Amino acid sequence: MTTPSQDRPTPQDRPTPQDRLTPDELRTLFLFEALSPEQLDWLAERGRVERREAGEVVYREGEPATCFFILLSGALSLNRVLHGDDVEVTRTDQRGVYSGATRAYLGDRVEQLYPHTLRAVSDAEFFVLPADEFAYAVRTWFPMALHLLEGLFFGTRAANAIVNERERLLALASLSAGLTHELNNPAAAALRATAGLRGRVTGMRHKLAMIADGRLDGAGLHRLVALQDDAVQRAATGVSMTAMETADAEDTVSDWLDERGLAGAWDLAPSLVAAGIGVSWLADAARTVGAEHFEAAVRWITYTIDTELMMGEIDDSVERISELVGAARQYSQLDRTPLQIVDVHDLLDATLTMLQARIPDGVRVVREYDRDLPSIPAYGAELNQVWTNLIVNALDAMPDGGTLTLRTWREDDRLMVEIADTGVGIAKDVRPRIFEPFFTTKQVGEGTGLGLDISYRIVVNKHHGDLRVTSRPGDTRFQVCLPIEQTAEATETAESGETTEAGGAAEASEDG
CATH class of the missing domain: 2.60.120.10 (Jelly Rolls)
Structure with a gap:
C-alpha cells in the first residue's frame, strides 16, 4: 500500500x-x-x-x-x-x-x-x-481493489443491460408465437369460409339457369326473391337452440324434404335450421312457388343462407384479426410517444390478448375493473411488460388450473392494479428475494430471474410507484401502485442498472 x-x-x-x-x-x-x-x-x-x-x-x-x-x-x-x-x-x-x-x-x-x-x-x-x-x-x-470494483460495477451494469435485453427478446419471441397462433385461427376460418363460399356461389349460378330458361315467370321470381329476403333476415337474426334441439330440428326438416322427393335432404337441413327455417316455413314456400319449382327454390334459398352465414364467418374472422392487430399495437405502443396518457384497462386487456395462447383451458380469467379510474401519464409499452411478467408468473403458479384475477381501484392519489392467482403461493423464505436480479425458483434454463427485477425498476424507478406482494397458498397478489399525477422528475428518470453496495454498508440497493 x-x-x-x-x-x-x-x-x-x-x-x-x-x-x-x-x-x-x-x-x-x-x-x-x-x-x-x-x-x-x-x-x-x-x-x-x-x-x-x-x-x-x-x-x-x-x-x-x-x-x-x-x-x-x-x-x-x-x-x-x-x-x-x-x-x-x-x-x-x-x-x-x-x-x-x-x-x-x-x-x-x-x-x-x-x-x-x-x-x-x-x-x-x-x-x-x-x-x-x-x-x-x-x-x-487500493489500486488493484479499485480496478476490481470498477470492473464489477460497470461489468455488472453492462451484463444487466444485455440480459435485460435478452429477457425482452425472449418475451417478444413468446408473445410473437402466441400472436401468430391467435392470428392463425381466424385466418384459417376465413380461408375455409371463402372456399365454401366459392362453391355456394357456383351453385347459385347454376340455379339461375331456371330463370334464364324461362321456367319461372316474373310473378314467381318475385315470390322467390321475397322468400330469399325472408330467409336472409332469419339467417342474420339466428336462433338459439341446444345441440339436442338442433339435431331434432334437422331430423324433422330432413324427413319432411325426403317425403317430397328432394335428394340430399340431409345436406340441406343443417343450413335451413341454422337460419330458423322449419317445416311450416317450407310448406308455405312450397305453396308460394309451386310444387314444380319447389326443389330449385329450396336449393337456391339454401345456397343463399350458406352464403350469408359464410360471409358472417369471414366478417367475424377479419374483425378478430383486426382486434389482434390493434391489441398488438396497443401492447407495443410503437406508434406512441414514450410518456403518454394511458388507460391501464386498455393496457391490461391488450396484454391478456397477447398472452391468450399461454392461458390454459383450466385457468379462469376474472376482470374486476373500476371503470371510473382516470387515465394516467405513463410509459405504456413498459407497463405492458410489467403486466406480462406478473401474468406469466401467475400462470406458472397454476399448472393445474385456477383463477387469474385482474383488479383496479383508486387509493387517494394513486391508481392500484392487482394481479392475483390461486396458485401454490410464494414461500416465506423466498419472498424477500423475489425482486433481486437473477434470483429465480425456476429450473436452470427456464428463467433468468430478471422478470420481477425489471418490473420493479419500471414501476419504482421510472414511474415513481411501488410494487408489493402478499402471498399464501391459494392467494398470491402483486399490487402495482402508480401515481395518477406524474412528476416532472419521473419523465426524466431512466432505468438504473447499478449494483447493490456490499460489505458492512448501511446502504440499501438503489434498485430494490
Whole structure:
C-alpha cells in the first residue's frame, strides 16, 4: 500500500482537534482496522466528527453526494421516497456501518447523488470524510481493489443491460408465437369460409339457369326473391337452440324434404335450421312457388343462407384479426410517444390478448375493473411488460388450473392494479428475494430471474410507484401502485442498472 502524497492540498475547513478521531480510535472501526499508521494519520487529519440530534436529517435523497459517513454511536435509518411516501428501508445501530458517497471513487462516470435519506434515529455521532478525499484514498491506497470494483460495477451494469435485453427478446419471441397462433385461427376460418363460399356461389349460378330458361315467370321470381329476403333476415337474426334441439330440428326438416322427393335432404337441413327455417316455413314456400319449382327454390334459398352465414364467418374472422392487430399495437405502443396518457384497462386487456395462447383451458380469467379510474401519464409499452411478467408468473403458479384475477381501484392519489392467482403461493423464505436480479425458483434454463427485477425498476424507478406482494397458498397478489399525477422528475428518470453496495454498508440497493 502507498502513502498519500504530502503535497496534496488540504481542505480549507480542516477539522479542529476536538472534532477529530485519533488514529487509534479510527482503527477500532472495522473499515479501517487493516490500514497502516500513515493512512490512519491521513484520515484523522482530513476527517471530522459530526453530532446529530435524534430525528435530524443527515442528508437527503437526490442531493449531491459530498461526504462519506461512518456511524460512531447512536442509531440511524435509511429512507427512500416511494410514490410520495417516505419508506424506511434500513435501521441499524451497528458501529462502523457506512453510507453516503460510497461511489465517489467512480468519479464523474456515474452521477454522484445520495441514493437515500439518512436520519439520526437517536442522538448520533458520525466520522465524516469529504467525498473527494474518500475517492482519493480508495484510488491511491487500493489500486488493484479499485480496478476490481470498477470492473464489477460497470461489468455488472453492462451484463444487466444485455440480459435485460435478452429477457425482452425472449418475451417478444413468446408473445410473437402466441400472436401468430391467435392470428392463425381466424385466418384459417376465413380461408375455409371463402372456399365454401366459392362453391355456394357456383351453385347459385347454376340455379339461375331456371330463370334464364324461362321456367319461372316474373310473378314467381318475385315470390322467390321475397322468400330469399325472408330467409336472409332469419339467417342474420339466428336462433338459439341446444345441440339436442338442433339435431331434432334437422331430423324433422330432413324427413319432411325426403317425403317430397328432394335428394340430399340431409345436406340441406343443417343450413335451413341454422337460419330458423322449419317445416311450416317450407310448406308455405312450397305453396308460394309451386310444387314444380319447389326443389330449385329450396336449393337456391339454401345456397343463399350458406352464403350469408359464410360471409358472417369471414366478417367475424377479419374483425378478430383486426382486434389482434390493434391489441398488438396497443401492447407495443410503437406508434406512441414514450410518456403518454394511458388507460391501464386498455393496457391490461391488450396484454391478456397477447398472452391468450399461454392461458390454459383450466385457468379462469376474472376482470374486476373500476371503470371510473382516470387515465394516467405513463410509459405504456413498459407497463405492458410489467403486466406480462406478473401474468406469466401467475400462470406458472397454476399448472393445474385456477383463477387469474385482474383488479383496479383508486387509493387517494394513486391508481392500484392487482394481479392475483390461486396458485401454490410464494414461500416465506423466498419472498424477500423475489425482486433481486437473477434470483429465480425456476429450473436452470427456464428463467433468468430478471422478470420481477425489471418490473420493479419500471414501476419504482421510472414511474415513481411501488410494487408489493402478499402471498399464501391459494392467494398470491402483486399490487402495482402508480401515481395518477406524474412528476416532472419521473419523465426524466431512466432505468438504473447499478449494483447493490456490499460489505458492512448501511446502504440499501438503489434498485430494490
